[in-house]
Amino acid sequence: MRIYSFCVYLFLYTPIAIIALFSFNAGRHASQLQGFSGKWYGRALDNPFVMDALETSFLVAFASATIASVLGTLAAVGLQGIRGPARALFDAVIYIAVMIPGIVIGIATLIALVTVFDQINPWLAALWPEGGAPPTLSMGVGSLIAAHAMFTMALVIIIVRARLSSLERELGEASADLYATPFGTFRQVTLPLLAPAILAGFLLSFTFSFDDFIIAFFVAGSETTLPIYIFSSIRRGVTPEINAIGTMVMGASLVLLIIAQLILRRGDRR
Amino acid sequence: MDSQASQAEYDGDFGSGAIRPVAELRGVSKSFGEVLAAQDLTLRIEAGEFLSFLGPSGCGKTTALRMLAGFETPTSGEVLIDGERVNDLAPYRRPVNMVFQSYALFPHLSVADNVSYGLRQRRPRIERRTIQDKVTRALETVRLTGFEKRRIWEMSGGQQQRVALARAIVNEPKLLLLDEPLAALDRKLRKEMQIELQDLQRQLGITFVLVTHDQEEALSLSDRICVMRAGRIVQIGTPQDLYDNPQSRYVADFVGVSNFFDGAVFIDAGGRARLRLAGGLEFEGRAVGDLAAEGEACLSIRPEQIRLSREPLEGGLEVVVQNRIFLGEHTEYLVRHAVLGPVIALAPRQSEIGASGFVQGERAWIDWPDGAALIMRRI
Numbered sequence: 001m002r003i004y005s006f007c008v009y010l011f012l013y014t015p016i017a018i019i020a021l022f023s024f025n026a027g028r029h030a031s032q033l034q035g036f037s038g039k040w041y042g043r044a045l046d047n048p049f050v051m052d053a054l055e056t057s058f059l060v061a062f063a064s065a066t067i068a069s070v071l072g073t074l075a076a077v078g079l080q081g082i083r084g085p086a087r088a089l090f091d092a093v094i095y096i097a098v099m100i101p102g103i104v105i106g107i108a109t110l111i112a113l114v115t116v117f118d119q120i121n122p123w124l125a126a127l128w129p130e131g132g133a134p135p136t137l138s139m140g141v142g143s144l145i146a147a148h149a150m151f152t153m154a155l156v157i158i159i160v161r162a163r164l165s166s167l168e169r170e171l172g173e174a175s176a177d178l179y180a181t182p183f184g185t186f187r188q189v190t191l192p193l194l195a196p197a198i199l200a201g202f203l204l205s206f207t208f209s210f211d212d213f214i215i216a217f218f219v220a221g222s223e224t225t226l227p228i229y230i231f232s233s234i235r236r237g238v239t240p241e242i243n244a245i246g247t248m249v250m251g252a253s254l255v256l257l258i259i260a261q262l263i264l265r266r267g268d269r270r
Numbered sequence: 271m272d273s274q275a276s277q278a279e280y281d282g283d284f285g286s287g288a289i290r291p292v293a294e295l296r297g298v299s300k301s302f303g304e305v306l307a308a309q310d311l312t313l314r315i316e317a318g319e320f321l322s323f324l325g326p327s328g329c330g331k332t333t334a335l336r337m338l339a340g341f342e343t344p345t346s347g348e349v350l351i352d353g354e355r356v357n358d359l360a361p362y363r364r365p366v367n368m369v370f371q372s373y374a375l376f377p378h379l380s381v382a383d384n385v386s387y388g389l390r391q392r393r394p395r396i397e398r399r400t401i402q403d404k405v406t407r408a409l410e411t412v413r414l415t416g417f418e419k420r421r422i423w424e425m426s427g428g429q430q431q432r433v434a435l436a437r438a439i440v441n442e443p444k445l446l447l448l449d450e451p452l453a454a455l456d457r458k459l460r461k462e463m464q465i466e467l468q469d470l471q472r473q474l475g476i477t478f479v480l481v482t483h484d485q486e487e488a489l490s491l492s493d494r495i496c497v498m499r500a501g502r503i504v505q506i507g508t509p510q511d512l513y514d515n516p517q518s519r520y521v522a523d524f525v526g527v528s529n530f531f532d533g534a535v536f537i538d539a540g541g542r543a544r545l546r547l548a549g550g551l552e553f554e555g556r557a558v559g560d561l562a563a564e565g566e567a568c569l570s571i572r573p574e575q576i577r578l579s580r581e582p583l584e585g586g587l588e589v590v591v592q593n594r595i596f597l598g599e600h601t602e603y604l605v606r607h608a609v610l611g612p613v614i615a616l617a618p619r620q621s622e623i624g625a626s627g628f629v630q631g632e633r634a635w636i637d638w639p640d641g642a643a644l645i646m647r648r649i
Contacts, residue, residue, distance in 0.1 A: 170374035171376060173339075173361070174370060174375075175376075175387070177339060177367055177368045178388035179388055179391035179441075184391060188387075192378045193378055
C-alpha cells in the first residue's frame, strides 16, 4: 500500500518537478540539463509579451474574483433564508455549475455572449447620438471577467454556505434582540464572521481565474492571458523560459491556495 | 369544594389593577403549520416580578418567550409590552432583552464589545464615555471586572453565562427574558448562578421572565410560576400556592413529589368530597380545580404529610416497608399497601422512627392529617 501511494505521488509530481528543475537550466534546450542558472526567469520577466499577458491575467483574476466574492456572498446569505424544495434545487444547480467541464462553460459562454452582443450592438448604434462612433461590444477583458466570475461565483457560494451553516442561528437573533436592524446585523455580525470564508473564496477564485486556460481560450477574443500565451509559445517549442513562467505561476497559485486553506481553518476554530 | 381558588385569584394577588403590567399576553396562540405550539395564553407580567414558565420540552414555554422577544409572531391574540400592542413589532424595536440558552455571544468581539453591542445600536448615538461607564458597571454587577479585553472563547461556561447576562442588563430592558439560561452549567455552578440571578433581579428591579423545565429552579427563583402543558397554561401561582394548592395531578406531579391514588369522586351526605378506590377504600379530601362532582379523579398526598408508625394507628393503613433511602435531613421510605400499592413517605430525622428507622420487610402503619389529601383531576 505504501509503495502504491508512493507511485501515485511520483507520477503526479515528477512532471511538475522536472518543469521546475529545467526552468533553472543554463542551456537553451528544454530536454538536456546544462548547468544551473536563473537567467530564464530574468528573460521571462523582461519579455514584454509575457508582461502584457501577466497584466491581463492579473486584471481579469482580480476583477472576476472580486465580483464573484461579492455576488457569491450575497447569494449564499440570500439562499440561507430559503427552505424546502427550492433550496434543494438551488444547491443542486450550484454544485452542477462547479462540475460542468470547463470546455462546455467556455463554448456556452462564447455562444451566449456572441448572441447577446449581436442583439445589443445594433441597438447601441441606433441609440448613439449622431456624429460619434458607437461603441461595439465584443470579446475581450470584459467577457473574460464575466465568464470567470460566473464560474467562480459557484465556488464562493459553496465555501460561504459551509461557513454560514456552521454559525449559530441564535447569533442573528441575539443581534436583533440587541436593537440591531437586519442590515446592522449583517454588517456587524454576519459579515465579520464570514470574512475568513469570503477571503478564502476570493483567493480560490483568483487562483482559478489566473490559471484557467480552457474558458479563457474561448472568450478572450484578441486578449492574451498568461496561460494562453504559454499555450501559443509551446507550439514554437518548449523553452526553459516557458518552464520558468510555468514554475512562477505554479508557485504563486500554490501560495494562494495554502493561504486560503489556512484562513479557512483558522476561521473554523473560532 | 372549598378551594375554588381559581387562576383569576392568583393573578389578582399581584396585579391589584393599580399598576399597569409590564407585559401581557391576551389569548395568544401560535401554530407552526399543523402544530399548535401555544394555545390561548393569557397572562399579565407585573413590573419587577420574577416569573417562570415551567413545563417539559415542547409545552410551548419557549414559544411564549420568543413571542415576547419578537422572534415569533402570534397566529392570534395580542402581545402587549408596556400597554402597547407589539404583535408586529420587530425584535430590534422591542424594549426587551434575552439571555439565550446557548448564550449566543459574538465570537469575533471582546467581552466589552459584546456587552456594549446593544448600546452601540441606539439612535441617536449614546456618547462613548457613557457607554464605557455602563459597560464597566454591568461587568461589575456580574463580577467580571477586568475581563473587558478577553475573547469569548477564553472564558469558562459560567463566565460566558455572566457575559450574556451583562450584555442584556446593560440595556436596562423592561423585560429580561431568560431561555433555560442555566441548563448548560454543571450542578454546583447552577446553584451558584441561581442565587446570583435572584440577587441580580432584586438589585436591578428589572422584570425577569425565565423559561425552565427544572422545577427546583423555578421554585427557588420565582415570585410566580406559570405551569404549562401541551401549549396551554395549566396553573399560575406563587411557588407555595402551586405546591400547597395544585389544581391538577399534572401540577402536583411537576411541582414537587406526590403520591397519587386513582378512584371515583363523589359528594357524601355531609357535602364533603370523597374518593372511592378499588377494594372498598374511601378517603375524604379537599377537592381542588375544576373537578366534576362525580367521576374519575385522584387523591394526592405529599410524602412529607404521611406519618409512619410502628404502632397501629386508628383509621390508619397497614403497610410493609419496602425500601429506605437516607437523604440526610430526611429518610425516604417506600412502603406498600395491599390496595394502594407503593406509597412514598418522608420521615424527618428527629421523628420517633427517624433515628432507628424501619428495616425492609417490617410492618408499619401510615396515616395523614385532615386536609392533607387533595382530590383533583387525573391530568
